[in-house]
Amino acid sequence: MVYEERNAWASLIVSVIGVSVYVVLVLQQAGGGPLADVDWVPLMLWTIGAGIVGGIVISIAWGIVAGMHDPDGVGKSDQRDRDIADMSTRVGQAFMVIAGLGVIVLCAFEADWFWIANTMFFGFALSSIIGGVASVIAYRRGLV
Numbered sequence: 001m002v003y004e005e006r007n008a009w010a011s012l013i014v015s016v017i018g019v020s021v022y023v024v025l026v027l028q029q030a031g032g033g034p035l036a037d038v039d040w041v042p043l044m045l046w047t048i049g050a051g052i053v054g055g056i057v058i059s060i061a062w063g064i065v066a067g068m069h070d071p072d073g074v075g076k077s078d079q080r081d082r083d084i085a086d087m088s089t090r091v092g093q094a095f096m097v098i099a100g101l102g103v104i105v106l107c108a109f110e111a112d113w114f115w116i117a118n119t120m121f122f123g124f125a126l127s128s129i130i131g132g133v134a135s136v137i138a139y140r141r142g143l144v
Contacts, residue, residue: 003063010062019122
């Protein structure tokens with residue numbers, strides 16, 4: 001597995017776990033009440049921060065293990081890696097645009113900040129997850 005593919009997997013794993021943890025924490029804090037009453041800011045910030053740190057730690061640890069097995073191929077990338085990264089970025093950006101439009105609509109209707117922020121948060125998360133899935137599929141099946 002090449003460096004870029006390992007990073008795609010690490011990002012995908014962290015994104016799925018992070019979103020799942022965030023949803024569980026928000027639902028627990030709501031306790032059956034209105035979601036908009038949840039103190040979501042610290043939960044979201046800690047989830048984002050932990051996701052960034054977790055992605056870096058997993059990527060480094062996985063790189064160390066991979067380096068022990070194949071020292072020559074640890075950090076190398078080629079044109080195929082760049083093409084896959086470009087494709088997965090385009091796929092992920094589509095979901096960012098959809099989330100951005102959703103945020104504009106929510107702002108137009110003066111929705112609660114909880115819904116606006118979470119629409120953007122889940123847009124980022126969905127962008128990362130779908131882009132990661134596209135990247136992993138491209139590494140496994142090729143770009144065609």
